[in-house]
Amino acid sequence: MKNALTIIPLRVVFQIIKYGKMGRQTTLKIGVHELKLRFWLIDINYQIINREPNILMWGVSESGERVLVVDRRFRPYFYVVPRKGVDIEMLKAKIMKLNNVRSPILSLEAVEKKYYGKPIKVLKLVTLMPDQVPAYREAIKNIPEVEDCLEADIRFYMRYLIDNDVQPSGWNEAEVVEHPSPLKASVDKQYILTGNIRRVESSILPQLKTVSFDIEVLNPLGNPRPEKDPIIIVSVVADGKSKVQFIADGNDDKPVIKSFVEFIRKLDPDIIAGYNSNGFDWPYLVSRGKHVGIKINVNRFGGEPHPSVYGHISIIGRANVDLYDFAEELTEVKVKSLENVADYLGVMEKDKRILIDWTEMAEYWNDPSKRPIFIKYAMQDAESTQGLAEKFIPFGIQLSSLTGLPLDQVVAAAVGFRVEWFLMREAYKQNELVPNRIERPYSTYKGAIVLEPKRGMHENIAVLDFTSMYPSIMIKYNISPDTYVGTDENIPEHMVWKAPEVGHKFLKSPPGFFTRVLKALIELRAKLKEDLKRLSPDSPEYRVIDERQRAVKVLTNAMYGYLGWTGARWYCKPAAEAITAWGRELITKAIDIARGLGLKVIYGDTDSLFVSYVPGKIDELIRLVREELGFEIKVDKVYKRVFFTEAKKRYCGLLIDGKVDIVGFEAVRGDWAEIAKEVQERVVNILLREGSVEKAVEYVKGVVDDVRNHKLPLSKLIIWKTLSKKLSEYEVEAPHVAAARKIVERGGKISAGEKIGYVIVKGSGKLSNRAYPYFMVKMEDIDSEYYIDRQIIPAVLRILGYFGVTEKTLRLGREPSKQRTLFDFFASGRKK
DNA sequence: GCCTTGAAGTTACCG
DNA sequence: ACCGGTAACTTCAAGGCG
Numbered sequence: 001m002k003n004a005l006t007i008i009p010l011r012v013v014f015q016i017i018k019y020g021k022m023g024r025q026t027t028l029k030i031g032v033h034e035l036k037l038r039f040w041l042i043d044i045n046y047q048i049i050n051r052e053p054n055i056l057m058w059g060v061s062e063s064g065e066r067v068l069v070v071d072r073r074f075r076p077y078f079y080v081v082p083r084k085g086v087d088i089e090m091l092k093a094k095i096m097k098l099n100n101v102r103s104p105i106l107s108l109e110a111v112e113k114k115y116y117g118k119p120i121k122v123l124k125l126v127t128l129m130p131d132q133v134p135a136y137r138e139a140i141k142n143i144p145e146v147e148d149c150l151e152a153d154i155r156f157y158m159r160y161l162i163d164n165d166v167q168p169s170g171w172n173e174a175e176v177v178e179h180p181s182p183l184k185a186s187v188d189k190q191y192i193l194t195g196n197i198r199r200v201e202s203s204i205l206p207q208l209k210t211v212s213f214d215i216e217v218l219n220p221l222g223n224p225r226p227e228k229d230p231i232i233i234v235s236v237v238a239d240g241k242s243k244v245q246f247i248a249d250g251n252d253d254k255p256v257i258k259s260f261v262e263f264i265r266k267l268d269p270d271i272i273a274g275y276n277s278n279g280f281d282w283p284y285l286v287s288r289g290k291h292v293g294i295k296i297n298v299n300r301f302g303g304e305p306h307p308s309v310y311g312h313i314s315i316i317g318r319a320n321v322d323l324y325d326f327a328e329e330l331t332e333v334k335v336k337s338l339e340n341v342a343d344y345l346g347v348m349e350k351d352k353r354i355l356i357d358w359t360e361m362a363e364y365w366n367d368p369s370k371r372p373i374f375i376k377y378a379m380q381d382a383e384s385t386q387g388l389a390e391k392f393i394p395f396g397i398q399l400s401s402l403t404g405l406p407l408d409q410v411v412a413a414a415v416g417f418r419v420e421w422f423l424m425r426e427a428y429k430q431n432e433l434v435p436n437r438i439e440r441p442y443s444t445y446k447g448a449i450v451l452e453p454k455r456g457m458h459e460n461i462a463v464l465d466f467t468s469m470y471p472s473i474m475i476k477y478n479i480s481p482d483t484y485v486g487t488d489e490n491i492p493e494h495m496v497w498k499a500p501e502v503g504h505k506f507l508k509s510p511p512g513f514f515t516r517v518l519k520a521l522i523e524l525r526a527k528l529k530e531d532l533k534r535l536s537p538d539s540p541e542y543r544v545i546d547e548r549q550r551a552v553k554v555l556t557n558a559m560y561g562y563l564g565w566t567g568a569r570w571y572c573k574p575a576a577e578a579i580t581a582w583g584r585e586l587i588t589k590a591i592d593i594a595r596g597l598g599l600k601v602i603y604g605d606t607d608s609l610f611v612s613y614v615p616g617k618i619d620e621l622i623r624l625v626r627e628e629l630g631f632e633i634k635v636d637k638v639y640k641r642v643f644f645t646e647a648k649k650r651y652c653g654l655l656i657d658g659k660v661d662i663v664g665f666e667a668v669r670g671d672w673a674e675i676a677k678e679v680q681e682r683v684v685n686i687l688l689r690e691g692s693v694e695k696a697v698e699y700v701k702g703v704v705d706d707v708r709n710h711k712l713p714l715s716k717l718i719i720w721k722t723l724s725k726k727l728s729e730y731e732v733e734a735p736h737v738a739a740a741r742k743i744v745e746r747g748g749k750i751s752a753g754e755k756i757g758y759v760i761v762k763g764s765g766k767l768s769n770r771a772y773p774y775f776m777v778k779m780e781d782i783d784s785e786y787y788i789d790r791q792i793i794p795a796v797l798r799i800l801g802y803f804g805v806t807e808k809t810l811r812l813g814r815e816p817s818k819q820r821t822l823f824d825f826f827a828s829g830r831k832k
Numbered sequence: 833g834c835c836t837t838g839a840a841g842t843t844a845c846c847g
Numbered sequence: 848a849c850c851g852g853t854a855a856c857t858t859c860a861a862g863g864c865g
Binding site for chain 1: 840841842843844845846847
């Protein structure tokens with residue numbers, strides 16, 4: 001069955017083939033068999049061939065062949081919106097005067113579209129070459145009768161995907177013939193589209209050839225220079241198992257680069273995965289290649305990787321995926337090194353692998369006895385990368401087919417752009433025009449409510465939350481840019497929903513663009529979840545559909561934020577503002593209902609409420625919220641004990657299943673020293689599980705002692721902070737900025753977005769002066785008192801302070817009289 | 833000139 | 848380059864004092 005014929009001869013069509021050099025073309029009409037080809041789309045681009053734009057779709061056929069499907073027929077276009085009252089035929093004539101042989105207007109027709117839900121007649125201008133679109137736009141938008149030009153900034157191949165409903169990272173069916181004049185491309189078969197192309201729904205993935213790789217550069221200062229520093233090792237994992245390494249002989253890396261390039265060309269992978277490969281490996285390979293005279297011609301056209309949209313590197317015909325892009329969304333991992341992420345995901349345990357800091361690399365490489373360890377380390381990096389690829393790429397594939405962005409782009413694109421491409425596809429299907437992206441000043445609006453927590457230890461607390469609060473609000477009140485009723489519009493009150501506090505109005509009907517999209521997304525997710533129930537959790541389809549429902553969820557939840565993003569095409573501040581206003585009203589009313597039932601409300605944030613766990617009353621609360629407010633609320637979790645300080649957004653609790661939750665505190669932040677986080681976590685555990693303040697205090701004292709005596713690894717003292725902008729842009733010399741400068745002074749390279757790991761050394765004056773990059777410092781230089789006074793004690797007192805523990809106690813000795821047991825502090829349930 | 837204080841700058845979290 | 852709300856740290860400059 002696997003080798004079943006997938007290319008079915010359909011009918012004989014007449015194919016017009018042009019050949020010959022420019023200006024001397026001969027046309028030939030021949031009969032060829034048209035076939036129906038099913039292929040999974042990996043990448044798409046376009047190329048001008050014979051003075052025509054050709055859409056090139058790179059994919060895998062059902063029978064596992066690499067295919068290139070070419071469509072020569074598609075032409076770029078955009079819309080011209082006439083000003084009110086302008087005669088469209090007159091405008092058409094005026095625009096046609098711009099027509100010329102060099103950039104011909106292929107057609108200019110009036111079409112009926114909708115713009116923000118309103119019917120509108122616009123002109124659709126079709127040109128020959130994609131680059132003529134912006135040229136015509138610039139010329140036309142200044143015509144006095146023209147209101148605006150729309151959709152003139154959509155990349156040609158994206159236009160193609162949208163208009164033909166072709167899905168990247170998914171199956172498509174195309175009516176094709178074998179390409180009469182195949183291009184020089186590394187594929188098994190080439191076809192040319194003669195009929196239709198359409199998407200095919202399927203939860204089966206093709207066998208994709210995947211390669212994971214990692215390069216090692218000998219860099220003495222942490223600042224690899226392509227003119228000098230060789231690529232000493234390239235490690236590769238092919239198809240999830242075969243491991244290959246290219247290792248330099250001495251410092252000559254020419255053979256390494258050359259054989260790696262040959263290897264890729266020969267293996268011809270569909271997906272190439274790296275870790276920070278957009279930021280480092282590919283750019284370095286290309287510039288180093290340039291320096292030593294080797295072309296990194298690894299794309300399916302025999303060309304080099306090149307920088308493309310969203311800061312990613314494009315390799316034509318393949319999906320070049322930088323797994324770091326996924327890691328960025330893993331908020332649990334604070335320092336996103338490959339080994340940390342792999343460890344977190346269970347791909348490769350950190351303490352069971354070789355770790356070599358870049359500072360030690362030269363030493364390992366130059367010492368013949370240590371070099372094998374270094375080589376093994378490099379291989380482990382590629383293996384970790386491969387492990388990450390297996391964890392992340394299935395989700396990326398679903399995001400890609402859902403949003404319509406090619407895999408390599410969707411991974412690199414920010415959330416806002418993913419939402420936007422999804423919306424643009426929907427807009428096309430619904431005959432809606434896409435608004436232009438315009439530059440707007442940043443603008444704020446009021447957000448959610450956060451309740452003042454009831455300080456102290458509470459027992460038996462349920463956490464209730466609204467199910468998808470913002471999407472539900474959007475659907476219920478039909479909030480969308482096209483249903484928004486401006487203050488100058490006169491619409492009867494009964495026809496609109498009016499937001500509390502802010503007073504923004506939205507038409508009750510018809511359903512707006514966002515409402516329709518959200519309903520469809522929510523229905524789709526429900527359907528996918530149903531499908532999951534019918535599948536075995538170990539089946540490949542289960543994984544595919546599960547990742548798909550996750551992708552749908554992510555998109556649904558980002559819809560509100562998108563409306564409030566000033567960079568959004570469908571930006572609509574009143575809509576975003578109304579959503580949060582209704583959200584505030586909702587939670588306030590829910591609190592009132594809870595209190596009315598006699599439930600104590602301990603805390604709440606945006607869409608959640610912490611209330612005393614009285615099952616009967618909770619059920620009643622859920623019912624009342626459903627019936628009186630029209631929203632769904634559910635019990636998310638139940639705490640046996642939960643502890644709040646006076647601070648919002650910070651609490652810790654013991655769940656009924658025995659798990660300890662820490663929210664917001666230092667222990668879950670990435671910018672505190674590991675030792676402080678570790679101690680705080682342990683203290684929280686002792687307190688919540690055992691209820692012993694004394695035990696916690698004793699434990700802290702022990703650690704304080706260890707720190708004083710330097711009885712811990714330096715790594716636990718490193719404070720990691722992101723350098724969010726260029727060094728020159730800082731107004732204040734913060735410690736991590738000062739540490740970063742010290743790296744630069746030493747010859748290292750630091751760029752915006754990097755995490756700086758620093759420690760505080762002994763001395764006087766500003767902290768910044770005493771902040772040094774961790775690799776420049778020895779344990780004996782460490783200022784232990786800083787770590788005790790400004791890291792461990794504050795983190796610990798945040799919790800223990802409530803129980804009467806003082807700084808003095810922790811530093812010097814105990815004050816038993818002042819300490820009470822945990823059970824003296826229950827703020828509820830004990831004093832009847 | 834020294835010390836206190838509060839504003840400003842900065843980061844990372846919560847939902 | 849999805850939102851606002853929030854805690855907490857360090858720096859920095861202004862203001863008070865002598």
